[in-house]
Structures are given as structure tokens and as C-alpha cells.
Amino acid sequence: MSNVQSCYQCGKCTSICPMRRVSKTSPRSSIYNANIYGFETQDIWTCLTCGLCPQECPQQVDFLSFIREERQGKQPLAIAHLGVFTELAELSSRLNGNIAEKSGDSKIGFFPGCVDSLDLFLHDVKTNFGEITTSSVRLLDKLGMKPQVLNMKCCGHDVLWQGKKDVFNGLKEYNKKYIQESGIDTLVTSCAECYRTFSKDYDLGIKVIHTSQLWDKLGLKINQDVTYHDPCRLGRHMGEYDAPRKALTANGVTLKEMEHSKEKALCCGVSNFMNCNEQTKALRIARMNEAEATGAKTLITTCSKCLAHFNCLKNEKDAVKKYDFDVVDLSVFLARQLEAGK
Amino acid sequence: MSTEAAAGTPKSEGWEPNILAFCCNWCSYAGADLAGVSRFQYPPTVKVLRVMCSSRVEPAFILKALKDGADGVLVAGCHIGDCHYIDGNKNAEVRINNTKKALEKLGFDKRLRLEWISASEGLRFSEVIRNFTEEIKKLGQNPVKKPQINADERRLDTSDISVNMRSIANVQGSEVK
Numbered sequence: 001m002s003n004v005q006s007c008y009q010c011g012k013c014t015s016i017c018p019m020r021r022v023s024k025t026s027p028r029s030s031i032y033n034a035n036i037y038g039f040e041t042q043d044i045w046t047c048l049t050c051g052l053c054p055q056e057c058p059q060q061v062d063f064l065s066f067i068r069e070e071r072q073g074k075q076p077l078a079i080a081h082l083g084v085f086t087e088l089a090e091l092s093s094r095l096n097g098n099i100a101e102k103s104g105d106s107k108i109g110f111f112p113g114c115v116d117s118l119d120l121f122l123h124d125v126k127t128n129f130g131e132i133t134t135s136s137v138r139l140l141d142k143l144g145m146k147p148q149v150l151n152m153k154c155c156g157h158d159v160l161w162q163g164k165k166d167v168f169n170g171l172k173e174y175n176k177k178y179i180q181e182s183g184i185d186t187l188v189t190s191c192a193e194c195y196r197t198f199s200k201d202y203d204l205g206i207k208v209i210h211t212s213q214l215w216d217k218l219g220l221k222i223n224q225d226v227t228y229h230d231p232c233r234l235g236r237h238m239g240e241y242d243a244p245r246k247a248l249t250a251n252g253v254t255l256k257e258m259e260h261s262k263e264k265a266l267c268c269g270v271s272n273f274m275n276c277n278e279q280t281k282a283l284r285i286a287r288m289n290e291a292e293a294t295g296a297k298t299l300i301t302t303c304s305k306c307l308a309h310f311n312c313l314k315n316e317k318d319a320v321k322k323y324d325f326d327v328v329d330l331s332v333f334l335a336r337q338l339e340a341g342k
Numbered sequence: 343m344s345t346e347a348a349a350g351t352p353k354s355e356g357w358e359p360n361i362l363a364f365c366c367n368w369c370s371y372a373g374a375d376l377a378g379v380s381r382f383q384y385p386p387t388v389k390v391l392r393v394m395c396s397s398r399v400e401p402a403f404i405l406k407a408l409k410d411g412a413d414g415v416l417v418a419g420c421h422i423g424d425c426h427y428i429d430g431n432k433n434a435e436v437r438i439n440n441t442k443k444a445l446e447k448l449g450f451d452k453r454l455r456l457e458w459i460s461a462s463e464g465l466r467f468s469e470v471i472r473n474f475t476e477e478i479k480k481l482g483q484n485p486v487k488k489p490q491i492n493a494d495e496r497r498l499d500t501s502d503i504s505v506n507m508r509s510i511a512n513v514q515g516s517e518v519k
Contacts, residue, residue, distance in 0.1 A: 087405035092448055094409060094486040116447070120440040121401055 002065035007031045013053035013063065018267050019046055021286075022279040027053050027063060034070055044070045045077035046275060049161055050267040051236035064237075071163030079162065080276035084121050085114065086162060089154045093170035097153060109184035110137065110147035111198075113191035114154055118304060127311045129304055135335030136190045136211050142338065143217060147188060152178050157193040157233075160201060161272040172202060179204060188214070190331055192234035192303035193272075199238065210234060212302050212330050215247035222252045222337045227296040229258070229287065229310075230265035231303030244302050244330055251334065256294040258287075266290065268306040276309070284313050288323055299327045359478040361388045361471075362407045363416040364399045368426040369460045370418035376464030384468035387475045388416070395419065395427050396434035396456075401441040404454060408445075411486055414453045414478045416470070421458040431458070452481055 013027040014020055025046045033039035047067050054063045079086055112133040119129045140147055156171035179187065186207045189195050195210040212234070226248060234240050241262045248255050260266050266287045269280030288310060291299045301307055310327040313319075328336075365371040371392045377384065393399060396419025404415050417438055419431040438456040445451045457470050 082400050082402035084400065084402040084405060087402050087409055088444060091405055091409040091450075091486065094488075095448060096485070096487075117444050120444045123436070123440060 002062040002069060003059075004031055004035060004061055004063075004066045006059045007035070007057075007061045008059060010058060012056050012058065013061075016052050016056050018050060018052065018283055019048060019279065022282045030070075031061070031063075031066065034066075040070075040074065042077055046279075048232075048267050048269065048271050048275065048280070050232040050271060052264075052267075055236065055263060068161065068163070071161070072165050074163055076162050076274060078275065078277070080270060080273045081121065083273075085117060085154075085158055085273050086164070088117055089156065089159050089171065090164070090167050092153045093156075093159075093167045093174075097174050104146070104148040105183065106146050106148045107184055108140075108145055108147040108186045108188060109150045109179070109182055110140065111150045111152060111155070111187060111189045111191075111194060112136075113189060113194045113304065115191075115304060118308060122308055122312075125308050125312045126315045127308060129308070131332050131335075132190050132304060132329045135329070135331040136188075138335050139211070139215060139218065139331060139338065140188070143214060145188075145214075148182065148184070150178065150182060150184075150187075155194045155197045156201075157197040158272045160197070162274060168201075176202060176204065179206070190302075190304075190329075192231040192238075193305065196233040196237045210238075210240065210243070210302065212244040212247050213240070215330065215334055216243070216250040218247075218251055218334060218338070220251040220334065220337055222334075223254075224298065225254045225256055225294075225296045226298040226300050226333070227256045227258055227291050227294045228261070229268070229291065229299060229301040229306060230262060231301060231306050232265075232267055232271055234302055235265055236263065244300075247330060247334070248300065251337075256296045258290040258294055260290065268301075268303075268309050270305060270309050273305070281313065284309055285321075288313060292323055292325065297325050298333065299325055300330050300333055301327065302330045304329070357483060358385075359387045359413040359475055359483075360411070361414040361416060361474060361478065362412045363388050363390045363418060363471075364393050364396070364403070365390050365459075366396045366398075366419040366426075366431075367392055367394050369420035369424065369458075370396075370467070372461035373418075373459040373463050373467040376461065377467040378464075380464045382465055382468035384471040385475045387478075388471050395425070395430040397427075397430035397437065399434065399437070401437060401444070404438075404441055408450060408453065408484065409486060411484050411488065412453075413481075413484045414455070414474060416474055417454075417456045418459045418467075418470070419456075421460055424460060452477065453484070 009028055011028045017027055019025040025043050030041045030043035033041045044067055049064055049067055115129040115133055152175045153171050156168040160168040188209050190211045198208045269283040270276050307329050314323050365374055374390055396417055399417050407415050419434055425431045442451045442454055455474055459467050
């Protein structure tokens, strides 16, 4: 249970809510309506679960748990891409699933996440998501780590935040069994959402690390200006602000911070494939404008969803504004530099 | 095909496949019509759903059908070059092939088919259905486990359509309130 009862309706959450800038969403009134009247409001579905409001709350109300509890078992207002990723997760959760043969007996496991299906269903975004996996494995190789690639089902992040707890439990059960049988003691993932889910929503009992926490030992000499976007799952949910920055600066990169960074970072607008609409697009434009203002030629992020949505905006056919910087994943950026011999 | 789908196949006597066919309004649906008018025989395993173009069929529709227990999904459109909307079927081809690749991991790729059937090919329509039914029979029943549906969920299921209408309105930019 979330501690939503301690809310005293000061409205600080609403004043900081990124969705409030572009719509009538109000975290305060959604607590009020749910708590006092037992109403089901649309605001619980327009929430991005970006985690900005619990940071500012004087009563430390756990708004994210509240949203997750409220959403549970209800029909989402809208899921982006007609819910194709949700359907895929639900389909695979209803199958028995064969525990695949082990791809080695390394103690380190690498989970690539849903990059395959992102490549297949978001083919018009013009982003090579599979490169995140190949780059990560290449960089791990450089560090002398030989992981076994885990061929699990989806981690279930999206379905969990869309209120489909039963689907999540099905996926979790399978994945936990898979991890136990693989015999690993460290799980490495290249996706911020997988990292959050495996650390907080699974009780695995093994070490879970995000790839960005490893790259500071690479020893590359890159002479470039970049800017970094904090994904909500890695930043505010997991409190990991320094590792990706250290990974960049330790390899010789000059980091130019955006106006809002670290705890105050703006959201890309689509956290779990919900709400990709005009309003969240405005948030995306705001973030891209901030990145442009830094003058850096590369925008780095560590979440495949942020990457997809920034690139979608950038490659839009009839775009009002053209952005002339690249948006790349941290691992892909470093692997490309490694390839170039730096 | 992975071992998964084969292993999970329940064996039942007298079982008939349940195939969902998306037929485009301009060619394949007319082809199905012609098959009926000309009395070409084909097994009654198929439920035809008319769409305006084969590219209207989203991957989400196919995944939803398979998730809810359809044994096969057929997407039928005009031949390449004959599309009423110029190149809709080319887009459909890309989409369906991508969906097939995604389904391959789950061992479901043979349960999805894309066929070009023109309005004058009634005979071909009946042949495709016969052929596909045979193949599905070989594959066996869809191995998805049916979740237990309580009254609450059933109520939610019927509201699916209105939800989709809302999301369409959302895309068009009108504010949803």
C-alpha cells in the first residue's frame, strides 16, 4: 500500500508535473478523487510515472506506488502503437516457454531486453536498436567479461506499469526460473527499464547492474562534446546519475549539461508505451530544444525508449524543426568510438 | 519452428482449426465472394473480416488474435501493383514480414500467412484456405493457455472498441476528456 493517506493536498506535485504544462493532468486531484470519492480519473492514465513529483512532495507520498495500485486491473485509456508490445508480452506469458539450452557457463549474464521487437515494430524510426546489444557485448569483451546472453521473455516492465499484474507475474515466474537455472551471479542489462524491474520488482538475490556502471574502465580517449539525457528509470527511480556521466568523462568526453539535468531532468514523454500523443510530443520537443541549446553534436541516453522517441521526433517527415545532432545510446556511442580506434 | 509450440499441442479428436482472415475490401473480399457465388468448396474453418486495405492490419491485431486463441491468421490483399491505394500492400508486406520474425521466437511464424488474392481469383481463395487449414491441422491447436475470465474482465473486454476509438481521437489531436 502506498502512503497516499498522508497527502495534505498542497499541490506541489501538480505544479512540478511535466504533463501539467501541456494538459489538465493533476496528480493532486487524482489522489483527492481516488481517496475521498473513490473516483476513477483519467489522470492516472496520463501520468508518465516519471518520478518527479515524489521528489518534491513534503509528505513523501509514494505517488508511483499509488499510480500502480490504481491502474491495476483496469483498462488503459490508450497504449501507444495500439499496444503491440503489450500484446507480444501477453502472448509470450501465456506460452509455456522452453528453458533454452545454456549459451555458456559464465557467471555473468547479459540480458538485451526487447531490442529485437523494437527493431521489428518501430522500423520507421530509423534506429538500429540491435546495435545496443552488439555494442554492449563488444565493450564487455574489451573489459575481459564473457557473458552468457540470456534468452528470456520480456522483463514485464511495460505490462506492470500498464496495470496488468497477472501478465507480469507470469513473465516474472518464467524469468526467475530461467535465471536460477542459468546459474549466474551477476545480471548485466543495457536497458534502464529492465534494470529497474530486475532490481526492484524481482527479488532475484543476485547482483543486477546496468551497462553504464561498467564503462568508466574502458580507457578510451574521445575528444568530443556531448550532452546526456537522464532516463527516468535509471535516474529518479534507481538514483543512478553519476555512473553514465563518469563513463563519459572517464573516456575523455566533455559533458555539457542541459538546463534540467539529474534529479530535475525532463521526461522523454513515453515511459512505458503509454500516451504517445500531441501532449507528450510537446514534452519531447522541449527536451530536444534543451539538448540543442547546449551546442553538443550528440545526445546520449541509456534507455532504448528515450532513444526511440527522440529519434522518432528527429526523423519525422514533415517536421517543423530539424535537429542537427545525433541521438545515440551510451554503449553504441562508446563502441563506435572504440571501432574508430580512439 | 521451436519445440515449444509442438510440445504444448493438445491432441483432440475431431478438432477443426479456427482461422481468422483479414481480407482487403477491393480484391480478396471480392475474391471470397466469388468463391461463394461460384460454389468453390473450402473448409468452414475461416472467419473473414473485411478491412479496407491489407495495410490496415496492424501487428497488434494479429498478436491479439493469436493471444486469444486463433489457430491461424491469414492476411489477404491485392497483388503487388494492383493496390487500390497504390502501395498499401507493399507496406503490408513489410509489416507482416516483421511480425512473422517476431513470432518466430515464439514458434508461431507458420500460423501467420500473407497471400495476394485478386477479385477474380475465387478458385485461388478456396485453394489458399484449404491449404492453410491443412497446414494448421498439422501444427495442431494453438498452445496458449486461456486465462480464467471472471465477470469483471469480460465487461472490460467489451469496452475495447470504445477505448480504441478514444485512442484514434487522441492521435488526431482532439483532447480526450
